Amino acid sequence: MDKGSVPQDDSPTYAGHHKLMYAVDEQGRYTGVQSSGWDVEAYATLLAVTEIDRLRDDAWHRARDGRTSPLEYHMYRKRMELATLAATTGHWRWRIRRHFHPQRFRKLSDAVLQCYADVMGMTVDELRRLPQRPDV
Amino acid sequence: MSESVGFAHRQSAHCESGVASSMLSHYGLPISEPMAFGLAAALTFAYIPFVKMAGMPLIAYRMPPGAIIKAMQKRLNVRMVRQRFRDPETGMRALDEQLAQGRIVGLQTCIYWLPYVPDSFRFHFNAHNLIVYGREGDDYLISDPIFETTTRCARDALLKARFAKGDLAAKGLMYYADPQANRVAHIDYATVIPQAVRANLRIMRKAPLPVIGVKGIRYLARRVMQLHRAPQAQISLYLTHIVRMQEEIGTGGAGFRFIYASFLQEAANLLDSPLLAEASRKMTDAGDEWRRFALHATKMSRGRQPLDLDALSVVLNRCADYEAHVWDLLKAV
Structure with a gap:
């Protein structure tokens, strides 16, 4: 890639930061060049973020209607999915899936809830509750 | 408590080769980021269908995390001390001790818990490397190689980032040049x-x-x-x-x-x-x-x-x- 073709697209995903890229100058020498973003990459990033936000919103609606527990909503809100939550808590996936049942979730002991709260960086109280809006 | 160890931050493309290049240069062995990456033979391509990232297969363009730091030890004979900790508080104290002696320390962290990282890049990836070069009160002075400038991180957040669990968990991994070993002066x-x-x-x-x-x-x-x-x-x-x-x-x-x-x-x-x-x-x-x-x-x-x-x-x-x-x-x- 030529120095001149290093994209400078001011991508919102970079939040004003610049990344270092390696590109060749007019003499063919490699040099580090800062980039303010690339539309192509920003689209890919945003699509992934949108997808997990969609899952989060969907879980919020189901939790509100009593079809899942707040745990599923909080999992997506913290940008996790079942595999990540299983790996961080050390629980089996099927066990976590059971905890998505609203009734079972309500009966969980503080110790189990604390384990979830710890890996998600929140309090047990917050974990039990569903916020007013999904995007808080 | 303030540390001044004459550390120069330099921006890099990749966290691990950046940390390797900054650390070695700090200890008097100037080496560029691409040279650190290349000498570590860190280039690869791997398509691993059974390791999933957010439900997608793992596609890697470089060797697994840790490979570059390890290669610096093996190929350049740079002696490093590497420590992991079971207890987060012990891990934070050990970091403080090294900083108090004026050393710069490399850490493996989970990028999701680093508050200075832009929101769209925060996902649960446990192998993000950075350098801590000092401490001021509750704030750690951070040289994160992928950013333009140095930054700060509060103790709680850094602890969380170092001790996040899951795949590739850092377990508080910290590394620094072995003070007892002879400094490597040149590269053959x-x-x-x-x-x-x-x-x-x-x-x-x-x-x-x-x-x-x-x-x-x-x-x-x-x-x-x-x-x-x-x-x-x-x-x-x-x-x-x-x-x-x-x-x-x-x-x-x-x-x-x-x-x-x-x-x-x-x-x-x-x-x-x-x-x-x-x-x-x-x-x-x-x-x-x-x-x-x-x-x-x-x-x-x-x-x-x-x-x-x-x-x-x-x-x-x-x-x-x-x-x-x-x-x-x-x-x-």
């Missing part, structure tokens, strides 16, 4: 460059699995062709997932291909080798082809170009052709 490039290139050649051309190296790229090309049966939304997520792995988190562009080309060029100058210079140019061509893939894959996902999986597959195979050519050249090193 004539020996280590050919060693490193040969090691990388083995990974790219001789891995016994069809999903690693140049064969792995062709494997990915076949997988892309087979997407025909999947629904459009799934195709978009899959294609942009490849693009993210290739471009998003500090690869220096084209999944580390440009960093490696830069290494080959630096090596060519040091050893006065036209062969390495030629390999560097060819690797740049490969990188350009990867960028073209990213461009078209994204356009097709966005519906700005008609979806043509066969064409994408052809581009990927061309990347494989270019890289095969580079490594064939490098057999003579």
Whole structure:
């Protein structure tokens, strides 16, 4: 890639930061060049973020209607999915899936809830509750 | 408590090679980021369907986390102390002790818990490397190689980032140059460059699995062709997932291909080798082809170009052709 073709697209995903890229100058020498973003990459990033936000919103609606527990909503809100939550808590996936049942979730002991709260960086109280809006 | 250890922050494309380059340079062994990356033989390609990231197969363009730091020890004889901790508080105290003695310390962290990272790059990835070069009260002074400038991080957040659990969990890993060992004063490039290139050649051309190296790229090309049966939304997520792995988190562009080309060029100058210079140019061509893939894959996902999986597959195979050519050249090193 030529120095001149290093994209400078001011991508919102970079939040004003610049990344270092390696590109060749007019003499063919490699040099580090800062980039303010690339539309192509920003689209890919945003699509992934949108997808997990969609899952989060969907879980919020189901939790509100009593079809899942707040745990599923909080999992997506913290940008996790079942595999990540299983790996961080050390629980089996099927066990976590059971905890998505609203009734079972309500009966969980503080110790189990604390384990979830710890890996998600929140309090047990917050974990039990569903916020007013999904995007808080 | 304030530390002044005369540490100079430098921005890098990739966190681990950046930490390696900054640390070694700080200890009087100046080395560029591409040189650290290249000497570690860190370039690869791997398509690992059974390791999932957010439900998508792992696609790696470099060796697993930790490989670069380890290679600095092995190939350059730099002695490092590496410590992991069971108890977070012990781990934080150990960090404080090293800082109090004026040392800079490398840490492995989970990028999600670092508050200074822009929101769209915060996901649960446990192997982000950074340097702590001091402490002021509750704030740690951070040199995160992928950012332009130094920054700060509060103790609670840093503790959380160091001790996040899950895949590749850091367990508080910290590393620093062994104060007891003799400092390595120079690098014998004539020996280590050919060693490193040969090691990388083995990974790219001789891995016994069809999903690693140049064969792995062709494997990915076949997988892309087979997407025909999947629904459009799934195709978009899959294609942009490849693009993210290739471009998003500090690869220096084209999944580390440009960093490696830069290494080959630096090596060519040091050893006065036209062969390495030629390999560097060819690797740049490969990188350009990867960028073209990213461009078209994204356009097709966005519906700005008609979806043509066969064409994408052809581009990927061309990347494989270019890289095969580079490594064939490098057999003579």
